[in-house]
Amino acid sequence: MNHSIFDKRNYPIVNVEQGYGEWAQTYEQVVQDAMDIRLFERITAVDWQAHDYILDLACGTGRIGAWLENRTNAIIDGVDITHEMMAQAEQKNIYRMLQQASVFETGLPDAQYDLCTQSLADEHLPDLHPLYTEVARVTKAQGKFVIVGFHPYFLMLGMPTHYNNADGDDITIQSYVHLLSDHVKAAYGAGWSLVAMDEGIIDDDYIAHKPKWEKYYGTPISFSMVWQKLEVGQN
Numbered sequence: 001m002n003h004s005i006f007d008k009r010n011y012p013i014v015n016v017e018q019g020y021g022e023w024a025q026t027y028e029q030v031v032q033d034a035m036d037i038r039l040f041e042r043i044t045a046v047d048w049q050a051h052d053y054i055l056d057l058a059c060g061t062g063r064i065g066a067w068l069e070n071r072t073n074a075i076i077d078g079v080d081i082t083h084e085m086m087a088q089a090e091q092k093n094i095y096r097m098l099q100q101a102s103v104f105e106t107g108l109p110d111a112q113y114d115l116c117t118q119s120l121a122d123e124h125l126p127d128l129h130p131l132y133t134e135v136a137r138v139t140k141a142q143g144k145f146v147i148v149g150f151h152p153y154f155l156m157l158g159m160p161t162h163y164n165n166a167d168g169d170d171i172t173i174q175s176y177v178h179l180l181s182d183h184v185k186a187a188y189g190a191g192w193s194l195v196a197m198d199e200g201i202i203d204d205d206y207i208a209h210k211p212k213w214e215k216y217y218g219t220p221i222s223f224s225m226v227w228q229k230l231e232v233g234q235n
């Protein structure tokens with residue numbers, strides 16, 4: 001579903017590459033680790049050290065790569081569609097290779113990665129099927145896919161991802177609402193099995209970092225899912 005039917009702010013809307021291209025320089029000063037990193041830290045279904053090759057999809061400025069680097073000796077590659085975000089990631093010297101491409105069509109070889117990650121990007125994808133299909137293609141059999149996202153309930157409150165441009169104007173980046181069941185349908189259709197799931201809510205910790213969200217206390221803000229790729233013929 002296009003987010004515009006829920007939008008309560010009605011800021012001007014730009015596409016992903018324009019939006020993240022303009023936001024790249026200040027993105028890490030704004031994004032809240034409480035949205036996604038705290039969910040990564042709660043995941044027990046993944047042994048981060050047990051993998052040799054990891055792909056970080058929609059890697060942006062490399063926040064998740066930086067988190068992974070402290071937990072694994074694996075080789076980490078990154079894919080993102082926005083050049084300016086990847087330029088920030090490149091400076092971190094974490095990724096073996098950074099590929100400017102869509103998560104729908106990475107251009108990477110088949111069955112290359114033991115583990116794939118994607119954080120805070122599915123709300124910008126008009127459809128989840130090509131995501132789960134492409135990640136299944138590049139992941140080895142029995143490999144895992146950890147996806148962390150902005151919670152659809154929160155998006156439905158009318159607040160899509162937004163940033164301030166160089167003039168200080170509020171700008172929304174084109175967003176879509178995917179129900180959690182949309183993830184399940186797309187992932188099962190692409191040969192994934194759900195291993196674990198979690199949700200993060202606006203709680204005391206969150207309010208401590210973002211006091212103005214007190215009014216959303218108790219609302220789900222983010223989710224995580226750990227998928228495992230089935231062997232051919234397994235279901």
Ligand SMILES: C[S@@+](CC[C@H](N)C(=O)[O-])C[C@H]1O[C@@H](n2cnc3c(N)ncnc32)[C@H](O)[C@@H]1O
Nearest residue numbers: 058059060063080081082085102103119120121
């Ligand atoms: C909110 S940022 C998240 C970046 C990083 N994963 C993090 O957690 O900080 C969203 C990122 O998704 C990327 N993105 C959005 N749609 C994409 C697509 N179809 N293919 C590849 N990257 C995409 C954007 O360029 C941006 O870097």
